[in-house]
Amino acid sequence: MRLPFKNKEETTDEYISVIKELCIIQHEDTWYKDKSHAVLYPDLEDAKKKVAKPHYWILNAIDEYDEADNKEPALLAMAQVVFNTNNYSEKLVAENENIEAKTELAQSLANFAINTKVIAEHMISMDVPKYARLIMDVAEAENLITEWLK
Numbered sequence: 001m002r003l004p005f006k007n008k009e010e011t012t013d014e015y016i017s018v019i020k021e022l023c024i025i026q027h028e029d030t031w032y033k034d035k036s037h038a039v040l041y042p043d044l045e046d047a048k049k050k051v052a053k054p055h056y057w058i059l060n061a062i063d064e065y066d067e068a069d070n071k072e073p074a075l076l077a078m079a080q081v082v083f084n085t086n087n088y089s090e091k092l093v094a095e096n097e098n099i100e101a102k103t104e105l106a107q108s109l110a111n112f113a114i115n116t117k118v119i120a121e122h123m124i125s126m127d128v129p130k131y132a133r134l135i136m137d138v139a140e141a142e143n144l145i146t147e148w149l150k
Helices: 012-033 044-050 054-067 071-086 099-110 116-124 138-148
Strands: none
Touching (some): 012 054, 054 071, 071 099, 071 116
16 A cells, blocks of 8 residues: 655645545455454444554554644654555565665655754654664754755
8 A cells, every 4th residue: 555645735634634534445445355354344443453554553643643732743653654654565674775765754754844853853763664764963864854855
């Protein structure tokens, strides 16, 4: 499942609405194809807790964003889950650095109007898969991200 990243023209609420709808459709498609579930009409909240699939991770992240008082960390987490989902099958376990993935992550976070320093701190953290993580100090990472976003 490849999900769109937020573009600069759409609002965060519009983007979340689109992503949520795509994940719910994926949930419905998966639910009826998965033979391990016996309930014909599933409870979405219960299913999200029991099944570890990318669309559930995203729905959980959206719920956390909706409930958060401080939206920025929750927004970062949600954007990271969408990024991980988009790269899940090919690159999630990759050890090698991937400049394309790094720039894609930086751009997707920047489209949420997140400060470059916050993006740099996030991309250095262990929340980011190794292939997309920046291994440098925050100032260097901030300069590199600024260069990528030009």
